Amino acid sequence: MRKLIKVIVGTLLPVLLLSTMGASSVQATIAGPSTHAQSAALIDVTSGRILYSKDGDKESRIASLTKIMTAIVAIEEGKLDAKVKVTPSSFAKEGSSLYLKLGEEMTLENMLYGLMLRSGNDAASAIAEHVGGSEEGFVLLMNKKAEQIGLTRSHFMNPHGLDAEGHYSTANDLARLTAYALHNPVFKRIVATENKSAPNPNESWEYSWHNKNKMLRLYEGADGVKTGYTKKAFRCLVSSATRDGQQLAAVTLNDGDDWNDHAKMLDFGFEHFPLIEIATQEQPVQNMELVTGRGFKYPLAKGEQEDITKTLVLLDKRTQDAVTENKQSTDPSFGLAGRIEMQLKGEPIGSIPVYYKGSYIPPEPPIADATIGGIGEVTNWVSAWKAVLSRLLSP
The missing domain is CATH 3.40.710.10 (DD-peptidase/beta-lactamase superfamily)
Known part of the structure; x- marks a missing residue:
């Protein structure tokens, strides 16, 4: 069990750190x-x-x-x-x-x-x-x-x-x-x-x-x-x-x-700087049996959308098995496959969770729980991960 916990912590830590890194570091x-x-x-x-x-x-x-x-x-x-x-x-x-x-x-x-x-x-x-x-x-x-x-x-x-x-x-x-x-x-x-x-x-x-x-x-x-x-x-x-x-x-x-x-x-x-929709909820991920867990919008000047890059970060198999074990189908962590990280000119501006097709997709968070680009960022999926980690580490 200790080896499993080490694998999970090592995989989760970068995910949790996303809540403190900020889109606000990218200034117009x-x-x-x-x-x-x-x-x-x-x-x-x-x-x-x-x-x-x-x-x-x-x-x-x-x-x-x-x-x-x-x-x-x-x-x-x-x-x-x-x-x-x-x-x-x-x-x-x-x-x-x-x-x-x-x-x-x-x-x-x-x-x-x-x-x-x-x-x-x-x-x-x-x-x-x-x-x-x-x-x-x-x-x-x-x-x-x-x-x-x-x-x-x-x-x-x-x-x-x-x-x-x-x-x-x-x-x-x-x-x-x-x-x-x-x-x-x-x-x-x-x-x-x-x-x-x-x-x-x-x-x-x-x-x-x-x-x-x-x-x-x-x-x-x-x-x-x-x-x-x-x-x-x-x-x-x-x-x-x-x-x-x-x-x-x-x-x-x-x-x-x-x-x-x-x-x-x-x-x-x-x-x-109008608010531009970069991704929509349940949008298919190209060439993968995955869909996005929520949408993503960002204010962009003319021509900046071309500078947006997206990186898919997947959980390893052992971590995926651990978090889905004994989960109910309505648990936000059920079917969670990883995340898509968004960058503008190489600077991180946010991320969205991705889920396996056919699994439970939690509803988009209300504005009070939406990503705020590093300003006390709270999302359903990050909260779910914290809950999963807490359960796994409890005696």
């Missing part, structure tokens, strides 16, 4: 639009490909763009219907506020709307204390999440973004964070909301929040994400938009003309 080479930003980035949300970057790795203050991380950590770690209490340390925070009263309680979901639509610093602190046990505990979760999704030039010191030494990120990291967060349906719904009402336990009137993000009203297809400003960070903005099934996210830091610059950046992405 077409000159992007001019902007007034100190740094900027544009990303395709589905693939994680950076389409445009201006000083994208420059570490900068990010103001309330911090709340993108606050929101996704709270959504993943908390319960939306749980009541969040306003404590003395979260009450009356400086800067933008929801003006929550001391001791007031509100569901986490409603508080997240206040956080993202009105940028409430009091909401940020209350959420952090509720989810993390303390603001410091929550900040640990923020930095852990940054590490998990590969943000190598980001560090968080608080959940609201008020200026603090050691609190920074980059345009490229914020683009990757936003792409990751937009694959979460709760986050996606909240940041696309223009107006939201919430119960007020202390008054006869309800809270009514109007989204500060003017892009939702200025740009066709806009559906997010967050504004930011401090006296040291200046104007910061992350926006997103969807057209013809493709979602892009733009980031600018220290930009005095951000609304117009974001429109130019998004226009540039949609015009020059």
Whole structure:
């Protein structure tokens, strides 16, 4: 059994490593639009490909763009219907506020709307204390999440973004964070909301929040994400938009003309880098009794499709026998034969599983589980492999 495990581990390890290698390492080479930003980035949300970057790795203050991380950590770690209490340390925070009263309680979901639509610093602190046990505990979760999704030039010191030494990120990291967060349906719904009402336990009137993000009203297809400003960070903005099934996210830091610059950046992405279908689910593999386990799309400039190469990587026979032994026909690992690796000009951009014809083909993952080009990439087949490995190594 030990020899079998060694064979399986040796074969599986390259597969599992695919979840951390990234399409985002391949950046577009077409000159992007001019902007007034100190740094900027544009990303395709589905693939994680950076389409445009201006000083994208420059570490900068990010103001309330911090709340993108606050929101996704709270959504993943908390319960939306749980009541969040306003404590003395979260009450009356400086800067933008929801003006929550001391001791007031509100569901986490409603508080997240206040956080993202009105940028409430009091909401940020209350959420952090509720989810993390303390603001410091929550900040640990923020930095852990940054590490998990590969943000190598980001560090968080608080959940609201008020200026603090050691609190920074980059345009490229914020683009990757936003792409990751937009694959979460709760986050996606909240940041696309223009107006939201919430119960007020202390008054006869309800809270009514109007989204500060003017892009939702200025740009066709806009559906997010967050504004930011401090006296040291200046104007910061992350926006997103969807057209013809493709979602892009733009980031600018220290930009005095951000609304117009974001429109130019998004226009540039949609015009020059449409999402191209490279493979479809259950597509036959040439000269093999195999079919693809899911489809694959990638944003490509004119002429780039000719530079796409595909490599078929098959599991060895002993590994295949091990993973199919005693499996039910509806197990995602049943019939798994290997994978097709996709490269653009020699750089990896993603992979898709392949199955033997006639075996069970799991359904395409929803957008929340789809490949994000190395940004916290999660796929059904990778998850299945991890489960198989866990079962084989268990006593």
